[in-house]
Amino acid sequence: xxxxxxxxxxxxxxxxxxxxxxxxxxxxxxxxxxxxxxxxxxxxxxxxxxxxxxxxxxxxxxxxxxxxxxxxxxxxxxxxxxxxxxxxxxxxxxxx
Numbered sequence: 001x002x003x004x005x006x007x008x009x010x011x012x013x014x015x016x017x018x019x020x021x022x023x024x025x026x027x028x029x030x031x032x033x034x035x036x037x038x039x040x041x042x043x044x045x046x047x048x049x050x051x052x053x054x055x056x057x058x059x060x061x062x063x064x065x066x067x068x069x070x071x072x073x074x075x076x077x078x079x080x081x082x083x084x085x086x087x088x089x090x091x092x093x094x095x096x
Contacts, residue, residue: 018079019031019032019079019080019084021081021083021084023084023087024087024091025087025088025089025090025091025092025094026091028080028084028087028088028091029088029091029092032077032080032088033046033049033088033092036074037049040095041053041092041095041096046074049092049095049096050095050096051095051096053096055092055096056096060089060093063089063092064085064089067080067085067088067089068080068085
């Protein structure tokens with residue numbers, strides 16, 4: 001129950017904060033992803049994204065689609081620009 005409440009709060013907070021166009025990959029991750037996947041990508045409410053995770057075995061196109069369309073209970077972040085999405089994916093790869 002607590003995980004559901006936390007997930008809902010993170011989704012609501014994400015909608016309240018627009019990400020600056022020139023934000024770095026780590027900044028985008030901090031604002032959009034770390035609340036569920038943890039700062040280091042080890043997981044929490046959301047699954048791990050770090051080394052050895054299912055995400056680390058997927059192609060970039062899978063990560064891009066997941067971020068922009070959402071997957072399961074994860075919301076979509078379709079408001080990210082292509083450049084922001086590229087920087088985010090690069091950051092996720094760097095923590096893997």
